[in-house]
Amino acid sequence: MTSAPLTDPKDRLIVALDLSSVGAAESIVARLGDSVTFYKIGYELGFAGGLGFARELIADGKKVFIDFKLHDIGNTVARGVASLAALGASFATVHAYPQTMRAAMEGKGASPLRILAVTVLTSYDAADLAEAGYSASVEETVARRVVQAREIGIDGIVCAPTDATRVRTLLGPKGAIVTPGVRPDGAASGDQKRVATPYAAIRAGADHLVVGRPIVASPDPAAAARAVQAEIAAALAAS
Ligand SMILES: O=C(O)c1cc(=O)[nH]c(=O)n1[C@@H]1O[C@H](COP(=O)(O)O)[C@@H](O)[C@H]1O
Numbered sequence: 001m002t003s004a005p006l007t008d009p010k011d012r013l014i015v016a017l018d019l020s021s022v023g024a025a026e027s028i029v030a031r032l033g034d035s036v037t038f039y040k041i042g043y044e045l046g047f048a049g050g051l052g053f054a055r056e057l058i059a060d061g062k063k064v065f066i067d068f069k070l071h072d073i074g075n076t077v078a079r080g081v082a083s084l085a086a087l088g089a090s091f092a093t094v095h096a097y098p099q100t101m102r103a104a105m106e107g108k109g110a111s112p113l114r115i116l117a118v119t120v121l122t123s124y125d126a127a128d129l130a131e132a133g134y135s136a137s138v139e140e141t142v143a144r145r146v147v148q149a150r151e152i153g154i155d156g157i158v159c160a161p162t163d164a165t166r167v168r169t170l171l172g173p174k175g176a177i178v179t180p181g182v183r184p185d186g187a188a189s190g191d192q193k194r195v196a197t198p199y200a201a202i203r204a205g206a207d208h209l210v211v212g213r214p215i216v217a218s219p220d221p222a223a224a225a226r227a228v229q230a231e232i233a234a235a236l237a238a239s
Contacts, residue, residue, distance in 0.1 A: 008037070012202070012232050014065055014091075014178070015225065016040040016212030022049045029057070031221050035229070038090070040065040040210055051087065058088040065091035065210075069118055074103035081107030081115065091178070093118050093158060096145035101152045114155035114176065119145045119167070122160045122181030125193045138194070139166070146170040160194035161201035161209075168205040180210040184227060187214045198228045202235035 015036050017025045025045055029036075039057055041050045041064060054064045066089045070077050077094065081104045084092045094104045096117035104115045119142045120129065126138055134141060142163050147170055149157060156176030159167050164177050171177070181195045189195055190213060201209050211228055218224035 009233065009236060010035075010037045010229075011063065012208055012236075013225065013229055014038040014040050014208050014210045015215050016042065016067075016180070016210050017045050017050070017216065018042060018212045019045050019216060020048055021045075022053045025050070025053055028216050028221055029062075032215075032225055033222065035222065036062075036225055038063040038065065038208070040067050040091075040212075042067040054087060054089065063090040065089065065093075065116075067091075067093045069093045069095055070104065071095040071097060071100050074099055074106075077103035078107030081113070082109065085109065085111035085113040089113055091116055091156070091176075096149055096157075098148050098152065101149055101154055105152060105154065116156040116158050116176065116178055117145065117149040117154050118158040119149075119163070120159070122179075122194045123191045128193075139163075142167065143170055150175070156207075158210075161196035161204055161206055162194050164201065164204035164206045176207045177205055178208045178210060179204075179206040180212075182209045182211050182214075182228075184214055184224075184231065198231035199235045202232050203239065 017039050019025045041054050057064050066084050070080055077100050085108045091114050093116045094100045096119050101117050120138050146167050150171050157167055158178045160181045161179040164179055167177055179201045181192045182198055182201050183195045198209055215221050215224045
């Protein structure tokens with residue numbers, strides 16, 4: 001069963017709490033206040049007590065995306081996903097391998113957890129895929145994985161904002177499109193290779209934007225989040 005999409009405009013921005021301690025995450029969440037409703041916890045915070053913090057965020061009414069990009073034998077993936085469903089997470093990621101996606105969809109059972117399949121990482125370009133042994137292009141690999149994800153009935157796709165328009169065509173109207181690799185004009189790309197602005201990402205059809213360093217490493221995280229939300233609102237108004 002596919003759960004209802006999260007359609008509140010505030011939920012469009014997901015702030016990646018890529019921070020080394022729960023204390024640092026608490027401080028950013030306090031500075032962001034009510035303006036941010038949705039947080040992502042990945043390896044760095046997750047392996048430093050972040051799952052307990054996820055429970056606190058959920059108890060405070062925030063939505064939480066657990067981003068461990070699971071990929072293992074089916075039994076392990078299904079049971080890991082069942083634990084994330086019990087935690088109360090809204091989103092969880094798996095790599096877009098068919099066996100892994102099927103196991104994750106089985107593991108979440110009837111819970112409202114939505115499984116997102118990561119297609120081709122936003123830090124990868126054609127040379128990185130070739131180095132990893134793939135002969136297909138980035139576009140072909142994304143397309144193949146989206147079609148497989150759709151056939152499995154996945155809840156959503158993680159892709160680069162530059163892929164979003166094509167992903168929506170292949171995925172159909174159901175299913176969330178979540179794009180990291182989002183950079184406001186002038187922000188450093190860092191290790192991201194396939195990027196777009198918040199405005200362009202929403203115009204390309206992204207439902208949710210994941211933004212980390214441009215907000216959490218900013219001297220004024222609340223102002224940085226407001227600027228991203230203003231771009232999201234402008235893009236929605238223009239759509
Ligand atoms: O699954 C993800 O969220 C993800 C997929 C992907 O292809 N690229 C990507 O950057 N991410 C995550 O999105 C966040 C982006 O962070 P910033 O580059 O700091 O905005 C990080 O937490 C990444 O782990």
